[in-house]
Amino acid sequence: MEFFKIGRDIPFMRYALVFNVVSILTFALAVFFLVTRGLHLSVEFTGGTVMEVSYSQPADLGQVRGTVASMGYGDVQVQNFGTARDVLIRLPVQQGKTSAQQSEQVLQALKSASPDVVLRRTEFVGPQVGQELASDGLKALAFVVIGIMIYLSMRFEWKYAVAGIIANLHDVIIIMGFFAFFQWEFSLSVLAAILAVLGYSVNESVVIFDRIRENFRRYRKMSTVEIINNSITANISRTIITHGSTQIMVLSMLLFGGETLHYFAVALTIGILFGIYSSVFVAAAIAMWLGIRREDLVKGGRKEHDASDPNSGAVV
Amino acid sequence: MNRYPVWKYIVILITLVVAAIYTLPNFFGESPAVQVSAGKATTRVDNETLSRVESALKTANVTPQRLTLEGHSVWARFDSPDIQLKAKDAIERALNPDAADPSHIVALNLVPRSPAWLAALNAKPMYLGLDLRGGVHFMLQVDMRTAITKRLDTLANDIRVALREKDVRHGGIAREGNSIEIRARDAATLEAARRVVADTVPDLQVEQPPGTEPRLVATFKPAALQKVQTDAVKQNITTLHNRVNELGVAEPVIQQQGADRVVVQLPGVQDTAKAKDILGRTATLEMRLVDESAEGHAAESGGPVPFGAEKFLQRDGRPVIVKRQVILTGESLTDAQPGFDQQTQQPKVDLTVDAKGGRVMRDTSRENLKKRMAIVLFEKGKGEVLTAPVIQAELGTRFQISGSMTTVEANDLALLLRAGSLAAPMEIIEERTIGPSLGAENISKGFHSVTWGFVAIVVFMIIYYHLFGVFSAIALSFNLLLLVAILSMLQATLTLPGIAAVALTLGMAIDANVLINERIREELRTGASPQAAIHAGYDRAWATILDSNVTSLIAGLALLAFGSGPVRGFAVVHCIGILTSMFSAVFFSRGLVNWWYGRQKKLKTVSIGTVWRPAAPGTAVADKQG
Numbered sequence: 001m002e003f004f005k006i007g008r009d010i011p012f013m014r015y016a017l018v019f020n021v022v023s024i025l026t027f028a029l030a031v032f033f034l035v036t037r038g039l040h041l042s043v044e045f046t047g048g049t050v051m052e053v054s055y056s057q058p059a060d061l062g063q064v065r066g067t068v069a070s071m072g073y074g075d076v077q078v079q080n081f082g083t084a085r086d087v088l089i090r091l092p093v094q095q096g097k098t099s100a101q102q103s104e105q106v107l108q109a110l111k112s113a114s115p116d117v118v119l120r121r122t123e124f125v126g127p128q129v130g131q132e133l134a135s136d137g138l139k140a141l142a143f144v145v146i147g148i149m150i151y152l153s154m155r156f157e158w159k160y161a162v163a164g165i166i167a168n169l170h171d172v173i174i175i176m177g178f179f180a181f182f183q184w185e186f187s188l189s190v191l192a193a194i195l196a197v198l199g200y201s202v203n204e205s206v207v208i209f210d211r212i213r214e215n216f217r218r219y220r221k222m223s224t225v226e227i228i229n230n231s232i233t234a235n236i237s238r239t240i241i242t243h244g245s246t247q248i249m250v251l252s253m254l255l256f257g258g259e260t261l262h263y264f265a266v267a268l269t270i271g272i273l274f275g276i277y278s279s280v281f282v283a284a285a286i287a288m289w290l291g292i293r294r295e296d297l298v299k300g301g302r303k304e305h306d307a308s309d310p311n312s313g314a315v316v
Numbered sequence: 317m318n319r320y321p322v323w324k325y326i327v328i329l330i331t332l333v334v335a336a337i338y339t340l341p342n343f344f345g346e347s348p349a350v351q352v353s354a355g356k357a358t359t360r361v362d363n364e365t366l367s368r369v370e371s372a373l374k375t376a377n378v379t380p381q382r383l384t385l386e387g388h389s390v391w392a393r394f395d396s397p398d399i400q401l402k403a404k405d406a407i408e409r410a411l412n413p414d415a416a417d418p419s420h421i422v423a424l425n426l427v428p429r430s431p432a433w434l435a436a437l438n439a440k441p442m443y444l445g446l447d448l449r450g451g452v453h454f455m456l457q458v459d460m461r462t463a464i465t466k467r468l469d470t471l472a473n474d475i476r477v478a479l480r481e482k483d484v485r486h487g488g489i490a491r492e493g494n495s496i497e498i499r500a501r502d503a504a505t506l507e508a509a510r511r512v513v514a515d516t517v518p519d520l521q522v523e524q525p526p527g528t529e530p531r532l533v534a535t536f537k538p539a540a541l542q543k544v545q546t547d548a549v550k551q552n553i554t555t556l557h558n559r560v561n562e563l564g565v566a567e568p569v570i571q572q573q574g575a576d577r578v579v580v581q582l583p584g585v586q587d588t589a590k591a592k593d594i595l596g597r598t599a600t601l602e603m604r605l606v607d608e609s610a611e612g613h614a615a616e617s618g619g620p621v622p623f624g625a626e627k628f629l630q631r632d633g634r635p636v637i638v639k640r641q642v643i644l645t646g647e648s649l650t651d652a653q654p655g656f657d658q659q660t661q662q663p664k665v666d667l668t669v670d671a672k673g674g675r676v677m678r679d680t681s682r683e684n685l686k687k688r689m690a691i692v693l694f695e696k697g698k699g700e701v702l703t704a705p706v707i708q709a710e711l712g713t714r715f716q717i718s719g720s721m722t723t724v725e726a727n728d729l730a731l732l733l734r735a736g737s738l739a740a741p742m743e744i745i746e747e748r749t750i751g752p753s754l755g756a757e758n759i760s761k762g763f764h765s766v767t768w769g770f771v772a773i774v775v776f777m778i779i780y781y782h783l784f785g786v787f788s789a790i791a792l793s794f795n796l797l798l799l800v801a802i803l804s805m806l807q808a809t810l811t812l813p814g815i816a817a818v819a820l821t822l823g824m825a826i827d828a829n830v831l832i833n834e835r836i837r838e839e840l841r842t843g844a845s846p847q848a849a850i851h852a853g854y855d856r857a858w859a860t861i862l863d864s865n866v867t868s869l870i871a872g873l874a875l876l877a878f879g880s881g882p883v884r885g886f887a888v889v890h891c892i893g894i895l896t897s898m899f900s901a902v903f904f905s906r907g908l909v910n911w912w913y914g915r916q917k918k919l920k921t922v923s924i925g926t927v928w929r930p931a932a933p934g935t936a937v938a939d940k941q942g
Contacts, residue, residue, distance in 0.1 A: 127747035138797040140878035147870035199871025203864035238834040249823030252769030
């Protein structure tokens with residue numbers, strides 16, 4: 001079986017401008033939603049209490065909401081979680097009350113309203129912890145960005161590093177834009193998914209950059225644009241199959257992983273789809289515009305070219 | 317060209333065997349067990365406990381699968397949860413005759429069912445996190461400011477006493493924030509005070525701030541401040557240990573996190589209210605005189621307890637009649653350390669009390685020479701006499717308890733004295749409760765995600781790449797095996813995000829094989845011989861695989877460094893998975909390919925699925941090659 005029967009190189013770079021305009025538009029939209037709607041942060045970041053309770057019958061959300069609201073909580077969210085019988089209750093941090101007792105009191109109240117309620121999970125996070133988690137998240141993001149840029153600069157050249165990181169950071173913003181638009185819950189595991197995606201979709205750019213370097217060495221008469229087109233075309237089959245395989249796994253998580261892994265898998269899905277797009281079309285185009293040249297990568301080109309193995313530096 | 321030297325196959329074989337052995341315990345499941353451990357620092361669990369458990373089970377007519385003493389607890393394994401419950405009741409009755417005051421923790425637990433030879437190799441199943449087995453997680457923050465001010469208050473008192481003793485007339489001593497201010501009328505007195513403070517309280521550094529009013533400002537030396545903080549956390553952890561023991565939790569985790577935080581994890585505990593109550597309780601320590609009157613002695617042997625006295629039990633069960641009047645409370649006790657007496661070489665416990673306590677101690681001991689003084693620990697509103705030694709001399713801020721103690725007893729006593737109370741208040745800043753049914757559900761959800769994703773990928777790879785797809789699938793299975801083996805070996809905590817990381821890592825690991833297979837196809841397309849194509853495919857793909865894995869690893873390390881809780885669980889598996897995938901997808905799969913194809917000198921075709929060639933010769937690619 002072979003999905004990709006491509007005879008000649010697809011002139012991807014001819015449409016570079018179109019791709020980038022699409023990218024910039026999506027990016028602008030994502031930023032717009034992030035600013036206007038903001039992220040729906042989970043308790044891990046905001047501080048507060050989350051309770052997951054389960055009823056033997058489909059739960060009456062209105063009644064649950066009434067019970068909890070009557071206890072003097074202003075901003076309470078009550079929603080179904082996974083099935084109709086499971087209910088998720090979110091309580092804000094309450095001043096003066098020892099927060100750890102909140103869940104006990106609410107459970108007591110719910111029990112008196114309907115005795116078949118079972119507490120499945122509670123989570124309380126103090127406000128100071130939430131702030132720390134948010135700042136740790138940003139630190140992690142900075143670490144990944146800087147680490148990857150240094151590595152790419154070492155293995156390739158700064159132009160590739162810049163192109164790769166711009167393309168993939170824009171993925172991150174787009175994923176977050178989705179979460180802002182749909183007001184999906186942005187939790188720690190979503191953050192983990194985003195950082196994993198960042199590392200993962202830089203892969204894609206790296207694979208293409210690797211091919212560009214190799215082609216620079218091999219085809220000395222080709223222009224830069226032709227080289228890029230050839231590199232992307234040669235890799236397209238691998239790109240689709242690899243991401244397809246990863247997506248199979250993520251899909252499996254989305255289907256079988258339940259509510260806890262749901263948004264984690266959603267973030268990964270968006271990340272994988274946009275990762276393909278941005279690494280293939282955006283990163284290469286930015287690298288092209290930054291003016292990558294044969295001379296930057298092929299030092300002492302003649303010698304390298306004569307070597308039988310273009311990757312003679314690599315070790316197996 | 318596609319041959320591996322023998323040693324490479326030996327490496328693969330050894331890795332395979334080791335990985336298989338360490339993965340094995342995960343398949344045996346767990347059998348219900350009852351774990352007996354010490355409920356108080358004063359109880360010991362040894363062979364005697366083992367025989368008591370054995371006889372208790374015999375009288376209850378329950379036969380355990382296995383009964384062992386491991387470390388400081390006795391384990392009894394059973395066939396079914398029903399027998400386990402019955403056995404627990406029987407053991408509980410036998411070991412804790414007084415249900416209100418249990419001396420042993422009898423807890424239900426699960427132990428791996430793996431055979432003894434695996435246990436001997438230290439091969440254990442993966443350690444499941446709370447979200448997979450249910451339980452309670454607390455993060456407590458120690459209030460360091462209170463710990464420091466408490467200590468400073470004590471020191472201010474010490475200075476006051478020292479100055480009075482040396483007859484230095486100061487103009488007032490007060491604690492201001494994180495320092496102690498000492499005023500004096502003139503410079504000479506101030507200098508005298510400075511010298512006294514430097515002599516008596518070495519933990520403080522004294523400065524004389526410029527200004528018209530002569531005064532001294534004493535603050536903690538950095539090292540001393542550090543010590544106050546680490547001691548406060550340490551003491552709180554010890555206290556928490558003692559309290560958690562009462563909950564009868566099989567494997568509690570109590571760990572320091574960062575400078576001032578403590579994490580408490582109680583697997584299997586459902587009653588959070590009780591857990592919170594017990595963790596937050598304050599135990600108190602009191603020193604009182606023993607009633608040595610005739611009525612008192614009579615009461616010890618069963619008579620009525622005289623007025624103004626109370627009856628407490630000692631650790632060995634003997635009653636002691638103690639006066640109600642409290643000489644000192646645990647707050648005055650600043651330290652208790654076990655040691656050896658210089659002269660008699662007997663074990664002893666050194667106690668240090670603060671200045672105020674020292675004064676009270678001196679007065680009391682002078683008036684009550686050769687009488688007994690009891691140290692009573694109150695927990696759960698019940699008192700227990702830890703020790704009741706005879707006062708041998710006039711005592712001060714430092715004194716010792718010695719005589720008729722073993723080293724172990726001295727250690728225990730010092731621990732109990734120190735652990736009586738929390739050094740500083742603690743606040744719960746994070747709490748997570750996971751019900752047991754949710755834990756089991758999470759395991760099955762995670763398991764299903766991995767299984768179905770894995771199966772789908774394997775089926776696709778085999779259809780698309782034929783025999784090379786089979787190689788890739790075997791390499792992927794080997795990757796999973798290695799990952800599980802390493803997680804079992806490291807006993808790293810496996811959480812639901814960790815399982816997600818397993819799935820994601822497998823999905824990403826196949827990338828390397830796709831790269832290689834596509835590269836081989838490409839080489840075949842351009843007309844390379846099968847052997848050359850395999851060789852070139854692996855060689856050229858390697859640099860790319862390395863680059864792409866390094867970028868993933870950077871992201872993984874960032875998560876490991878800055879992540880906490882669930883994210884860390886994800887990061888650990890992710891990082892290990894990246895490393896194992898490089899080994900399995902490149903080194904191991906090459907081994908398979910070499911073993912299958914490498915020996916065939918005149919290899920005509922390889923089974924790697926359709927190798928499509930452009931129909932018309934002279935396409936763009938072919939043209940430029942040359």
